[in-house]
Amino acid sequence: MGSRDLLPITWKRDASEEEYERARVGRVFNHRRPDRYPVAIVEAEKEAHILQAVQLAQEKNLRVSVRSGGHSWAAWSVRDNSILIDLGNYKQIQLDEKTGIVAVSPSTTGRMLNSMLREKGLLFPGGHCPDVGLGGFLLQGGMGWVCRGWGWACQYVKAIDVVTADGQQLRCDEQQNEDLFWAARGAGPGFPAIITRFYLQTKPLPTHIRSSTYVFSKKHFKIALDWVRSIAEAYDRDTELVCVGLSLPDYEDSVVLVNLTTFKKSDDDAITALQIAEDSVPSGYLEKNFARSTSLQQEYVQQAQANPERHRYCSDNAYIDNNSDVASVLEEAFTTLPSRKSFALWFAMAPSSRRPLPEMALSMQSDHYLAIYTIWETAEDDSRCQRWTRNVMSKIEPYSVGQYLGDSDFQVRNTKYWGEEQGKKLMQIREKWNPEGRVCGYLDSGDQSGVKGLRNRL
Ligand SMILES: Cc1cc2nc3c(=O)[nH]c(=O)nc-3n(C[C@H](O)[C@H](O)[C@H](O)COP(=O)(O)OP(=O)(O)OC[C@H]3O[C@@H](n4cnc5c(N)ncnc54)[C@H](O)[C@@H]3O)c2cc1C
Structure with a gap:
C-alpha cells in the first residue's frame, strides 16, 4: 500500500461499531441519525489525504462524499457506497x-x-x-x-x-x-x-454592535410582522432585521420577537440606526430592550443556545413571493409551533434581494426568507414534529418562489433553487466535471439524482 498506509481511514468492515459510528456521525450536528452507511471514512489532515481518498474511491469504484462542519440538517455527507472525506482535522x-x-x-x-x-x-x-x-x-x-x-x-x-x-x-x-x-x-x-x-x-470590523428587541404576544403576530416588513427595505444597510416565533422562559405561550442588530463604527451611529425602529414600533408589545450593547461573541453564544447540540432537528424554508400577504401566509408557522425549542424565522432580505447578482450559480432570492427549525429531543416525537413541519409548509408552498439550499432537505421536498438559465448551466457543469457521479450529488429520496441533479421546478 506504500504511502497509503498513512491515510487516516476507518473501514466499516474492520472497525468496532463504536469507532465506526464516531467516524460516521460523531461530527453530525443533527442527532436524528441517518440510515446510510459509508464503506469507509477518511479523516483528512492535509490536502494530500483528500487526493488519496479520491484515488482510492476510483480504484474501488466508490463515490466520495464530503463533510466540512457537519451542520447540514439532512446529514448530506453520510452516504451509502461511498468514502466519506471528513475535513474536521484539516484546519488552516x-x-x-x-x-x-x-x-x-x-x-x-x-x-x-x-x-x-x-x-x-x-x-x-x-x-x-x-x-x-x-x-x-x-x-x-x-x-x-x-x-x-x-x-x-x-x-x-x-x-x-x-x-x-x-x-x-x-x-x-x-x-x-x-x-x-x-x-x-x-x-x-x-x-x-x-x-x-x-x-x-x-x-x-465594525466595532460597535447594538441590538434592539421587541416582544409581542402571538395574537399580535401580524401586527409585528407587518411593521418590521414595512420598514425593512429602506432600513439602514448595516442592520439585520428578523422576526422570530419562539418560546421564552418568562412566557407560557410562544411569542413573537422582532430583533434588529446593527454593526457600526461608533456608538452614535449604532443608536441612530436603531432609533428608526424605536420611533415606529406599534403599541401593544409585551416588552422591549432598546439598543443593548453586544458583540459578535455574545451573539454566537445566543445562536448556539437557540440551536442546542444533541437534539433532533428538521428544517424547511421558502422564499415568499414579494407580492403576497406575507403575515397571513406565515401566521400558522409562527403561532402553532410543535415544541418549546422549535422556532420559525422571517429574515429580511431587501434591499440585497432587489440588486442584480454577480455571475454565479446563486440566483434565487426574494425579499422574504422563511425558515422553520423544528427541534425535539426523543425519537418518539419524530413523526409528530416532522408531520407538523410538512403540513405547515404545504400551505406556505403556493406562495413561495423557491427555496434556499441551506435549510432544505431534498428527500422531503423538491422545488426551485436557481433561476432557469443558471439551473441548466449548473447541471451541465456538473456533468462535465463529474461525469461518472464520483462525487456524491444532491441527496434526494433514495439518493437517485446522481449526475442528473435536481429538476429545479416549483
Ligand atoms: C445550527 C445551524 C445554524 C445555521 N445557520 C445558518 C446561517 O446563519 N446561514 C446559513 O446560510 N446557513 C445556516 N445553516 C445551514 C448551513 O449553512 C448548512 O447546513 C451547511 O450545509 C452547513 O455546512 P457544513 O460544512 O457545516 O455542513 P456539512 O454537512 O459538512 O456539509 C454539507 C454538504 O456541503 C458539501 N460540502 C461541504 N464541504 C465541501 C467541500 N469542501 N467540497 C465540496 N463539497 C462540500 C457536501 O455536499 C456536504 O455534504 C445553519 C445550520 C445549522 C445546523
Missing part, C-alpha cells in the same frame, strides 16, 4: 494582511475565523451559528451576518482550490476554471468537486 487559516484576503480550509467555522480576524480589525460575514462549517455554508451562498445589506457570503469568495472527481488539483477563479468558480457560489451540496481551500475577502 492564513491571512494576507496586505490584501485582506484570508485562505481557509473548509472545516473552518465562522467563530474560528472571526476570532482570528478580530485581532486584525477584520470580519467575515459567516453563518450566524458559530459552528457551521464554511464549506457547506459558502457553497449554498451563505446567509451570513447582515446579508440584506452586505450581500451573500459567497460574494466574498475570490478563488477556490479543488480536487476534481478525476484527481486533478486546480485553482479556480475569474480567470481559470471559471465554470467551477461560478458553480462554487451557489451549487450547494451538488458541487462536482472537493474544495480544499477558500480565498475570502474580509471586511473592516
Whole structure:
C-alpha cells in the first residue's frame, strides 16, 4: 500500500461499531441519525489525504462524499457506497494582511475565523451559528451576518482550490476554471468537486454592535410582522432585521420577537440606526430592550443556545413571493409551533434581494426568507414534529418562489433553487466535471439524482 498506509481511514468492515459510528456521525450536528452507511471514512489532515481518498474511491469504484462542519440538517455527507472525506482535522487559516484576503480550509467555522480576524480589525460575514462549517455554508451562498445589506457570503469568495472527481488539483477563479468558480457560489451540496481551500475577502470590523428587541404576544403576530416588513427595505444597510416565533422562559405561550442588530463604527451611529425602529414600533408589545450593547461573541453564544447540540432537528424554508400577504401566509408557522425549542424565522432580505447578482450559480432570492427549525429531543416525537413541519409548509408552498439550499432537505421536498438559465448551466457543469457521479450529488429520496441533479421546478 506504500504511502497509503498513512491515510487516516476507518473501514466499516474492520472497525468496532463504536469507532465506526464516531467516524460516521460523531461530527453530525443533527442527532436524528441517518440510515446510510459509508464503506469507509477518511479523516483528512492535509490536502494530500483528500487526493488519496479520491484515488482510492476510483480504484474501488466508490463515490466520495464530503463533510466540512457537519451542520447540514439532512446529514448530506453520510452516504451509502461511498468514502466519506471528513475535513474536521484539516484546519488552516492564513491571512494576507496586505490584501485582506484570508485562505481557509473548509472545516473552518465562522467563530474560528472571526476570532482570528478580530485581532486584525477584520470580519467575515459567516453563518450566524458559530459552528457551521464554511464549506457547506459558502457553497449554498451563505446567509451570513447582515446579508440584506452586505450581500451573500459567497460574494466574498475570490478563488477556490479543488480536487476534481478525476484527481486533478486546480485553482479556480475569474480567470481559470471559471465554470467551477461560478458553480462554487451557489451549487450547494451538488458541487462536482472537493474544495480544499477558500480565498475570502474580509471586511473592516465594525466595532460597535447594538441590538434592539421587541416582544409581542402571538395574537399580535401580524401586527409585528407587518411593521418590521414595512420598514425593512429602506432600513439602514448595516442592520439585520428578523422576526422570530419562539418560546421564552418568562412566557407560557410562544411569542413573537422582532430583533434588529446593527454593526457600526461608533456608538452614535449604532443608536441612530436603531432609533428608526424605536420611533415606529406599534403599541401593544409585551416588552422591549432598546439598543443593548453586544458583540459578535455574545451573539454566537445566543445562536448556539437557540440551536442546542444533541437534539433532533428538521428544517424547511421558502422564499415568499414579494407580492403576497406575507403575515397571513406565515401566521400558522409562527403561532402553532410543535415544541418549546422549535422556532420559525422571517429574515429580511431587501434591499440585497432587489440588486442584480454577480455571475454565479446563486440566483434565487426574494425579499422574504422563511425558515422553520423544528427541534425535539426523543425519537418518539419524530413523526409528530416532522408531520407538523410538512403540513405547515404545504400551505406556505403556493406562495413561495423557491427555496434556499441551506435549510432544505431534498428527500422531503423538491422545488426551485436557481433561476432557469443558471439551473441548466449548473447541471451541465456538473456533468462535465463529474461525469461518472464520483462525487456524491444532491441527496434526494433514495439518493437517485446522481449526475442528473435536481429538476429545479416549483
Ligand atoms: C445550527 C445551524 C445554524 C445555521 N445557520 C445558518 C446561517 O446563519 N446561514 C446559513 O446560510 N446557513 C445556516 N445553516 C445551514 C448551513 O449553512 C448548512 O447546513 C451547511 O450545509 C452547513 O455546512 P457544513 O460544512 O457545516 O455542513 P456539512 O454537512 O459538512 O456539509 C454539507 C454538504 O456541503 C458539501 N460540502 C461541504 N464541504 C465541501 C467541500 N469542501 N467540497 C465540496 N463539497 C462540500 C457536501 O455536499 C456536504 O455534504 C445553519 C445550520 C445549522 C445546523
